[in-house]
Amino acid sequence: VDNESPEVYQLLASVRLSQERIEEAKLALEKSMSFWANKDLGDQSMPSYELRISLVKLLLELAEYSKALDVLSDLQQENDEVVDLWYLYGWCYYCMGEGTQDENERIVNWKDARDCLTKCKKLYHKLNTEDEGILQHTKELLQSINSIVQMAPSNAEDNEEVGEEDSWEDFSSDDDAANEQNEDPMEL
Structure with missing residues (x-):
């Protein structure tokens, strides 16, 4: 067994996680990441993209969201043209939102999750x-x-982000009709 291999420690973390030995799984992932965490992205000793995607999945299972975001x-x-990347980003932000008691923080995380998941969905179809x-x-x-986010305060910009342009079209149609009749649109 190669004691200097990030793959070995990542595999060990996966086994420990399946055994529900959470702290040991976290330690194994920390050891795995220590081999390459401070290296440049182009470094040949970096684990493969796929292996790091698998690492993110393990980090998310262990609720290590900050570390997962760093790897992502x-x-x-x-x-940035990888479906799994955006799915995991979205899942991470979603979990962070679920894990907080602060309603504003939850909404911010879920908006970030929505952005990432929307990108995931677009890439899914594109690729x-x-x-x-x-x-x-x-x-x-x-x-x-x-x-949930639609019911949150100040969701005017959310409607536009989600793609509910119809409400804006309806508004502009009403506005145009009012202008044609020389009525004040504010009185509608």
């Missing part, structure tokens, strides 16, 4: 990805987020 940020710099599980979970998360 590096992955994004390498290649003709075949992982139906990711698409289905992405849709479920977006539906859940939108049902």
